[in-house]
Each structure stands twice: as structure tokens, then as C-alpha cells.
Amino acid sequence: xxxxxxxxxxxxxxxxxxxxxxxxxxxxxxxxxxxxxxxxxxxxxxxxxxxxxxxxxxxxxxxxxxxxxxxxxxxxxxxxxxxxxxxxxxxxxxxxxxxxxxxxxxxxxxxxxxxxxxxxxxxxxxxxxxxxxxxxxxxxxxxxxxxxxxxxxxxxxxxxxxxxxxxxxxxxxxxxxxxxxxxxxxxxxxxxxxxxxxxxxxxxxxxxxxxxxxxxxxxxxxxxxxxxxxxxxxxxxxxxxxxxxxxxxxxxxxxxxxxxxxxxxxxxxxxxxxxxxxxxxxxxxxxxxxxxxxxxxxxxxxxxxxxxxxxxxxxxxxxxxxxxxxxxxxxxxxxxxxxxxxxxxxxxxxxxxxxxxxxxxxxxxxxxxxxxxxxxxxxxxxxxxxxxxxxxxxxxxxxxxxxxxxxxxxxxxxxxxxxxxxxxxxxxxxxxxxxxxxxxxxxxxxxxxxxx
Amino acid sequence: xxxxxxxxxxxxxxxxxxxxxxxxxxxxxxxxxxxxxxxxxxxxxxxxxxxxxxxxxxxxxxxxxxxxxxxxxxxxxxxxxxxxxxxxxxxxxxxxxxxxxxxxxxxxxxxxxxxxxxxxxxxxxxxxxxxxxxxxxxxxxxxxxxxxxxxxxxxxxxxxxxxxxxxxxxxxxxxxxxxxxxxxxxxxxxxxxxxxxxxxxxxxxxxxxxxxxxxxxxxxxxxxxxxxxxxxxxxxxxxxxxxxxxxxxxxxxxxxxxxxxxxxxxxxxxxxxxxxxxxxxxxxxxxxxxxxxxxxxxxxxxxxxxxxxxxxxxxxxxxxxxxxxxxxxxxxxxxxxxxxxxxxxxxxxxxxxxxxxxxxxxxxxxxxxxxxxxxxxxxxxxxxxxxxxxxxxxxxxxxxxxxxxxxxxxxxxxxxxxxxxxxxxxxxxxxxxxxxxxxx
Numbered sequence: 064x065x066x067x068x069x070x071x072x073x074x075x076x077x078x079x080x081x082x083x084x085x086x087x088x089x090x091x092x093x094x095x096x097x098x099x100x101x102x103x104x105x106x107x108x109x110x111x112x113x114x115x116x117x118x119x120x121x122x123x124x125x126x127x128x129x130x131x132x133x134x135x136x137x138x139x140x141x142x143x144x145x146x147x148x149x150x151x152x153x154x155x156x157x158x159x160x161x162x163x164x165x166x167x168x169x170x171x172x173x174x175x176x177x178x179x180x181x182x183x184x185x186x187x188x189x190x191x192x193x194x195x196x197x198x199x200x201x202x203x204x205x206x207x208x209x210x211x212x213x214x215x216x217x218x219x220x221x222x223x224x225x226x227x228x229x230x231x232x233x234x235x236x237x238x239x240x241x242x243x244x245x246x247x248x249x250x251x252x253x254x255x256x257x258x259x260x261x262x263x264x265x266x267x268x269x270x271x272x273x274x275x276x277x278x279x280x281x282x283x284x285x286x287x288x289x290x291x292x293x294x295x296x297x298x299x300x301x302x303x304x305x306x307x308x309x310x311x312x313x314x315x316x317x318x319x320x321x322x323x324x325x326x327x328x329x330x331x332x333x334x335x336x337x338x339x340x341x342x343x344x345x346x347x348x349x350x351x352x353x354x355x356x357x358x359x360x361x362x363x364x365x366x367x368x369x370x371x372x373x374x375x376x377x378x379x380x381x382x383x384x385x386x387x388x389x390x391x392x393x394x395x396x397x398x399x400x401x402x403x404x405x406x407x408x409x410x411x412x413x414x415x416x417x418x419x420x421x422x423x424x425x426x427x428x429x430x431x432x433x434x435x436x437x438x439x440x441x442x443x444x445x446x447x448x449x450x451x452x453x454x455x456x457x458x459x460x461x462x463x464x465x466x467x468x469x470x471x472x473x474x475x476x477x478x479x480x481x482x483x484x485x486x487x488x489x490x491x492x493x494x495x496x497x498x499x500x501x502x503x504x505x506x507x508x509x510x511x512x513x514x515x
Numbered sequence: 516x517x518x519x520x521x522x523x524x525x526x527x528x529x530x531x532x533x534x535x536x537x538x539x540x541x542x543x544x545x546x547x548x549x550x551x552x553x554x555x556x557x558x559x560x561x562x563x564x565x566x567x568x569x570x571x572x573x574x575x576x577x578x579x580x581x582x583x584x585x586x587x588x589x590x591x592x593x594x595x596x597x598x599x600x601x602x603x604x605x606x607x608x609x610x611x612x613x614x615x616x617x618x619x620x621x622x623x624x625x626x627x628x629x630x631x632x633x634x635x636x637x638x639x640x641x642x643x644x645x646x647x648x649x650x651x652x653x654x655x656x657x658x659x660x661x662x663x664x665x666x667x668x669x670x671x672x673x674x675x676x677x678x679x680x681x682x683x684x685x686x687x688x689x690x691x692x693x694x695x696x697x698x699x700x701x702x703x704x705x706x707x708x709x710x711x712x713x714x715x716x717x718x719x720x721x722x723x724x725x726x727x728x729x730x731x732x733x734x735x736x737x738x739x740x741x742x743x744x745x746x747x748x749x750x751x752x753x754x755x756x757x758x759x760x761x762x763x764x765x766x767x768x769x770x771x772x773x774x775x776x777x778x779x780x781x782x783x784x785x786x787x788x789x790x791x792x793x794x795x796x797x798x799x800x801x802x803x804x805x806x807x808x809x810x811x812x813x814x815x816x817x818x819x820x821x822x823x824x825x826x827x828x829x830x831x832x833x834x835x836x837x838x839x840x841x842x843x844x845x846x847x848x849x850x851x852x853x854x855x856x857x858x859x860x861x862x863x864x865x866x867x868x869x870x871x872x873x874x875x876x877x878x879x880x881x882x883x884x885x886x887x888x889x890x891x892x893x894x895x896x897x898x899x900x901x902x903x904x905x906x907x908x909x910x911x912x913x914x915x916x917x918x919x920x921x922x923x924x925x926x927x928x929x930x931x932x933x934x935x936x937x938x939x940x941x942x943x944x945x946x947x948x949x950x951x952x953x954x955x
Contacts, residue, residue: 262694316702317698
């Protein structure tokens, strides 16, 4: 059972490479863990999930690299080869000479359709190497042209080609103060299209990750590589092997399916956010000790007040008491309470079986139509992840992305209202009606989450 | 219909027959039967009864008591068909006119009934959906409305919020099931792939299984079924393509019927289903509708005439009689006398009971600014200041006191009168002593 990763654009390729690095390192570390058998099983499961065994003995990532410029792909492949632990398979990439110029329409209407067959063949070859395809993970940013435009097109094609396969889109949202002037247009177009064809959309906000780098990792000059490392760590903690409720004794053979059936069963709610605790500079790891009750208490409050890191959590925000009506719940939401639809808690590390997750079973955390027992799932693995003795990750389908989404759509709408840069899109065949459709779609999403 | 077209018509009807038999309807007659039915030939009657029975018995769930009826028992069959036609809203004359008319109905009448059945409620589509049950897309087609004539409407739960929560929960669970199904499918694929690996490594690539086991026979059965369904869908598409022609031919059947002078009582029995108008807005259909319209306007006329008669009768009852008495029986002196009497009586009454309506005419209210005084509805005859709407409390009290005094006086007068009357009566009786009640 394996996951095929599709890395799209500069952002997707860089994060993908970091992700495989994390996974490779983590599963190698697991081999040295005690008890041996457990570490071996973890290693084998992780290997099968993300790597092919090449004839030469080197694992090669089950990944397809797509970009419209050669620069980043060349770098990515070189970095992977340099690690000495894993590599990308030869000829598993697709690139062109000319980028999409940060124009979603160019990627979606020109590059995507033009190279559909070549990209589809690459993915098919990876899929054929899997005994069982657990799902497809696409990674891209929403701000640029290639990642978002081509990525959206590729996701649509994947949905057509693999109608019954789980497709998880990992999206990186740009900084609010943005590097690309039309990033909000690109984001709106990407999100609204993906909402139709993807099963789940896992979002990382650059702003939040940047704050984690600055405040938790104490990095002075934050580069994209630092941001990508944090994202890769968070993703890895979700995707690495774990015991789920259905597989007590062995690692889950259906990670994507179980992730989705615990989080995104309702087609109106597909946005997932991630938070991980603890996160710190690797140099301070050996001097830190954590207890499960402390970690889970912090994580719960991070969920309630929709914080991405444990630093500076607002402890004043409380969940409404259960018997209260919708009006009171709205009132609490005004005060910053984050209502969840469903949560997935992933605990990794020492004494994981002793961790009490009762705090997440509180019905007050969830929307009224889904009972708390159905809304929370827990995965556990007793092996430490990525050198953290204990770590907890929460994948949440909740209102936490409502505010940034609303902000993004609002900014895009303001630009659209003054018809700014629209001609750049209409010249590639994205009409104003298409824009309006996308706005409508996202307004519906916003409304759905607002009334959770 | 022109000669050139009639060749086409045969094709159209043949495609319909093909579709009907593909839908599992037994003993579908040939195209020629339809043609003969158009001209009301006797020999087509039997075939059409059978066809109608077969179609209706597929579309309508008979009550269990009916289903045991022998299909060959002609009168029972005709009874079932005519009641089913009646149920689905077909109101031809021969259905209303009792049993003898049902037995006498010609093949053209039956053909028209068939047209009605086909055009109402998407009969063919529902049969198609039932036959090709594997086709999910057809599930969205409207169900047959024939059987649903007496069905009650869906009752929505009172609380919309509760309902919406339930709905969302349902959608969630459905999504979960969908994901589960996908997971199972992936597991199945994996098993198949592993099995293939095991088999190919154990038996070697040179020994393919010569006799495919039950799995492949199951596959071929499925394949066969799929082929049948595809064939059925193709036939249906053919029919859909030709359907407008069929309906215009059907219009010509109605024309033929209207033109046929022999059974005049039948001409006004034609009614067209509403759906057929959507299928083909043929010009001939206007004629049939006109026939129905004529009948309706005739009915309207009759109703109007009836209404006028009733109204005239009512008119005869009241006002003219009063007129008669006024003019004839009463002389002018009598009239003046009566009027005087009435006036007198009225005056008495007003004087005696004036207090009652007057006191009832006041309403407590906040004093309004003079500029906003409401328009007074009528002038009061009472001697008060005239501010009927906004009388001062003191004035009201004064007025009420006056009324009270007046009433007390009146009461006293009556009492005295009655006492005198009683005394008179008592004096007339002998040996009886009446003791008056205690004075209060």
C-alpha cells in the first residue's frame, strides 16, 4: 500500500524533497529503536508507503516532479541524490523551459492541457509500481502560476483517471503581505477548482509557519528552506506509519482512507489545518522533557483558540457548555472559539499508550450534528518521530481556516471589483463569469464553515 | 399525413415496438396493428387490449387480488385496464359510460388510451430505469406516476434545524460509506495483484489456466448483461429520436377520429395528456384541444345559463313582492299612518334607551393634539358639547348621572303603573289575598 506524491511548481517540489528527507531519516532512525521488531516493522511500512526498492538497493521516492522551469527540479533532484539515503527515480520529472509567469490561467489553460499526456504517463508509471495505491498526495502553492494552475489541472486529470483513489492536496498559502500581486486571484481560482475534485485540502499558511520558525525554532534569518522543513515535519508526522483504531496490532495499510473517513466525509467541508506540538530548534531537543498531559492540554487549547503554535496561546477562550443554544455558540465563536467538525489526533513517542485523549472527546468542541465519538479519531505510534521523544499532531477540520480564507477572498474580490489584472486572465480564456463562479463557490465554503 | 411520411411512420412505430419488447413487455403487436387501429379496424381491438394490459401490469402494482386474474379472461382484463386508465386520469367517454361502452370500444379508442398512458408520467423512462437497474444515472429519472395517484405527500419534520442537522449527519455518514467502499476496492485490487503474482510465480508464465473458473463465467454473465443493457439503451435512444414523429402521427389518429362521423358520441371524449404538448407542438393537436375547449365552453355556457336562471328566481322572491305591496295593497293614508306610528315608536325608544348607546359610544383614550383630531364619524344628537371622541371625564360623569336619574324616573313610573295594574286585577278576584313583595 503506497502513496504517490506529485510535486508541482517550485514550492511543491521543495517541500516534497524535504518531506522525503524527513520520512527517510525518521524511518532509518526507527530501525535502531528498541524493541527491534517494532522499529523494523515501522521502517518497512514507511518504505513501502513512500519508496520503491530499486535494483541497486537505493530507495527511490514514489514521486513525480512537475514544473515549467528546469531550475528547481534540477536542484531538487541534486539535493535528494546528495542525501545518499534516497533519490528520485530517473525520468520521473517533467519540466519545460518557460514558466507560467505567476498566472494561474496560463498554467491551467495552456501548460496543463498541452502536457497532460506526458504528466499523466509519469503518474501512471508510479501508480503501476504500487501493489496497492493508498492515495495520491499533490503538493503545491496556491500563489504562483505553475503550482496552482498546472496543479489544479493535474488534480482534475487525476480525478478523472483515478476516480476511486483518495486525492489529498497539500496547499501552501502565501504570506498575507504577499510576494505575488495576483496571489489572491490565483488562490481563489485554485481553491474553488480543487474543492470540486479533491477529497481533502490540507493547508499550510506561510505566515503561521514563519511565526513558528521565528518564535519556536529561534531562527534569525528565515529562509524558504526553514519554512519548508517545518511543513515537512508536520506532514511527515501525519503520513508516517501509525496504529489506528482499526489496526491495533499492526500499522495501518490504508492511511489516506482512514485520514479522510475520519475528517472529510462531508463534501462541503474539505479544508484541513495542522498543528504540531512540540516544535523547537534541534539543538535544544536533548535538554527538553515533555509529559503527555501537558502536551495534550496545550494542544487542546491550540485547537480551541485556533492557534498554530503553543507560544502565546489565548487561555481565555473556552468552549461553550454543551446545553447552550446556537446563539451562545455564535457568541463564543465571536470571542475566538473555534468549532470543529472533526479532528484527528496523532500521537508519537514514548508511553503513548498512557496518553489520555479525553479532553478531545468534549462534545462542546464539535458542531451539534456530529457526535463527539464520531468526530475524533486517534492514531498512535510508540516510536519517536523525527528525533522528538514525544510529539502530538492534530489534523483538524474546523473553522480555523475561515478567517484567512475570508480575508483572501475579500482581497481578491476587491481587486476583481476594480477589474485589476483581469485581462491577464481573460487572454488565456478565464472569463469574468469563471471568476464569479469561483467566488460563489468559495463564499459557499465560507458560509458552510461559518455556520458550523 | 402524406404518403412519403407514412413510410417513416412505420419505422417510428417499429422502433416503439422494439423498445417495448426490449423493456420486457410481452406480445407487442406489429406496426400494422397500430395502422389498422388508426382506422378503427375491428381486428386490432384484441391486440391492443393485450398490449394495454401488459404495459399497465408492468407499470402499476396491481393489488394482490387482481394479480391472480387470468390474463386470458377478456372481460376481467378489460375491467382491470379500464380501471387503471381511469386511475391515471384518462377520462374518455367509453370509460365513463358503463360496461357496455367498454366492451364496444373500438381499436382507435384503445390506441388513444395507449397514447395517454405513454405520455403521462414518463412511463417508458421508469420501465427503462427498472430494467436497466445497473445504470445509476437513470435513478434520477422521474418515477412512474401511475401508481402514485393516491400517495400522500411527504411530511416534513416540523423543526427545520433538526431536519438540517439530520441531513448533514446523513451526508457525513454517506461520505464515510463512500470512502469505505473505496478502501475496500483498493484492498480488493491489492489482493488481485498479489494473487496474480503468486499464481504467475508458482505455475510459471507458460501455463495460463485453460479453463477459467467460476469468476470468469461470472464476468461473462456480467458482460452479457451489460451488453443487453447497452442494446436496450440504444433502442431507447432510437425511439427518443423518433418520438416527435410518433406524437404527430398520434395527432393524425385523433384527427381521423374527429373526422369520422359514425360514432358521434365519441368525438367529445378526447383529452390529451399535458406532457405530449411538450413532446411535439403539432398543429393537429390544436384541433383536439379545440374539441376539448368546445366542450368546456359549452359546459360553461350551460352553467352560466343555469346561474342566470337561479338568480332570476331569487330576484323574483324578494324585491318585487315588496314592490307589489307598496304599490297595490297599501293606500297613501295608511302609509302615512304607519309612518307616523313608526316614528312615534322610534322616538319613544330613543328617549327611553338613549343612555345605552350613548354610554357605549365613549372610549377612554389619551388626549390628542388638536391638529391630529380624527375625523368624527357622525354627529351626536345628544346634548353634550359635541366632543364625542374625547369627552372630559367630568362631563361624562355628569352625563351619566343625568341618564341615571332619567332611568330611575322611568323605572319608578313603570313600577307605579304595574302596581296599579296589579291592584286592579286583585280587586277583581274574590277570596284571594295577595301580599305584595317586600319593598327593597
